Amino acid sequence: MNDTSTRKATRRGAGLATLALAAAALLPTPALAQQAFPTKPVRIITPFPVGGGPDGVARLVADKLSRAWGQPVVVENRPGGNGFIAIDAFKRGAKDGHDIIVLDNVHLAAYPALFKKLPYDTAKDFDALLPLFKTYFFFTVATNSKYKTIGDLIADAKANPGKLDYGSWSVGNPVHLGSELFESATGTQMEHIVYKETTQLYTSVATGELAFALGSSATAGPLQRANKLRFLAAAAPQRVAAFPDVPTVGESGGPKGFEVIGWNAIAVPKGLPASVTEKIKRDIEKGLAEPDVLEKFKSFGYEPFPTTRPQFDEFVASETKRFTDVIRKANVSLD
Numbered sequence: 001m002n003d004t005s006t007r008k009a010t011r012r013g014a015g016l017a018t019l020a021l022a023a024a025a026l027l028p029t030p031a032l033a034q035q036a037f038p039t040k041p042v043r044i045i046t047p048f049p050v051g052g053g054p055d056g057v058a059r060l061v062a063d064k065l066s067r068a069w070g071q072p073v074v075v076e077n078r079p080g081g082n083g084f085i086a087i088d089a090f091k092r093g094a095k096d097g098h099d100i101i102v103l104d105n106v107h108l109a110a111y112p113a114l115f116k117k118l119p120y121d122t123a124k125d126f127d128a129l130l131p132l133f134k135t136y137f138f139f140t141v142a143t144n145s146k147y148k149t150i151g152d153l154i155a156d157a158k159a160n161p162g163k164l165d166y167g168s169w170s171v172g173n174p175v176h177l178g179s180e181l182f183e184s185a186t187g188t189q190m191e192h193i194v195y196k197e198t199t200q201l202y203t204s205v206a207t208g209e210l211a212f213a214l215g216s217s218a219t220a221g222p223l224q225r226a227n228k229l230r231f232l233a234a235a236a237p238q239r240v241a242a243f244p245d246v247p248t249v250g251e252s253g254g255p256k257g258f259e260v261i262g263w264n265a266i267a268v269p270k271g272l273p274a275s276v277t278e279k280i281k282r283d284i285e286k287g288l289a290e291p292d293v294l295e296k297f298k299s300f301g302y303e304p305f306p307t308t309r310p311q312f313d314e315f316v317a318s319e320t321k322r323f324t325d326v327i328r329k330a331n332v333s334l335d
């Protein structure tokens with residue numbers, strides 16, 4: 001090759017190298033791709049009504065994310081229809097992470113066994129990303145109830161099969177299924193009474209119309225603080241920090257380790273890029289760890305629920321099995 005050809009080849013090679021570098025500069029690096037989300041307002045869809053504890057937590061999360069992302073993050077309440085209205089809105093929404101949803105343990109772990117046909121598939125429609133909080137339930141009785149321990153309640157239930165009644169606000173909610181779990185764990189048989197409203201439910205406990213009802217600090221706490229209800233025991237592995245004088249079920253003569261919890265989680269569309277899911281998870285976790293959020297949790301009777309993705313997946317699977325077993329044993333169905 002002569003000198004002229006060599007110079008042309010060199011210039012051509014240099015030109016190609018320059019074009020390659022320019023093209024590479026236009027491609028998003030992993031860091032830039034991660035920073036690109038979100039590019040527009042984000043919607044948190046929730047099946048819970050305005051004003052309750054779950055709604056309050058969703059709004060706390062929205063505020064923290066708005067500040068972190070520099071984009072509006074709005075809460076859209078879609079209550080009713082067993083949560084199916086909110087889930088349908090989520091399924092029809094953006095699939096890029098700009099629409100996320102709040103679900104609870106019933107939606108993710110109980111409904112697949114309660115309904116023969118669901119309008120969603122937990123394995124195909126969602127990635128349950130992280131839990132927002134957990135709350136333990138208490139066995140509530142009237143202040144003047146004859147039951148002083150869980151052992152007393154179990155003994156009476158065994159002596160009078162099918163005569164003791166407990167209540168909840170619907171079939172298939174955590175209070176109902178938790179009570180079914182208690183019957184299964186203690187070998188007792190009791191009657192389930194369904195009420196239309198939580199206020200009516202716990203008023204019936206306070207007046208002695210019901211033997212007991214499971215209740216959280218948020219739902220039964222107001223009557224407990226007014227000394228119209230008594231927390232007989234906590235369905236928790238250890239005493240609840242906010243109620244150190246209330247024994248666990250195991251300490252009160254019931255099954256050791258018996259627990260009934262409620263929890264809410266953030267779910268995102270299935271198949272999001274890992275960079276997007278990790279950003280959402282990381283930034284929500286940061287917000288949930290801030291002092292003002294933790295203080296608000298106390299007023300709701302909620303506890304933080306930090307966990308890794310694999311740990312949470314394992315937890316959801318164990319909750320699903322536990323609910324499925326009791327639902328099948330009790331022959332409960334919502335179809």
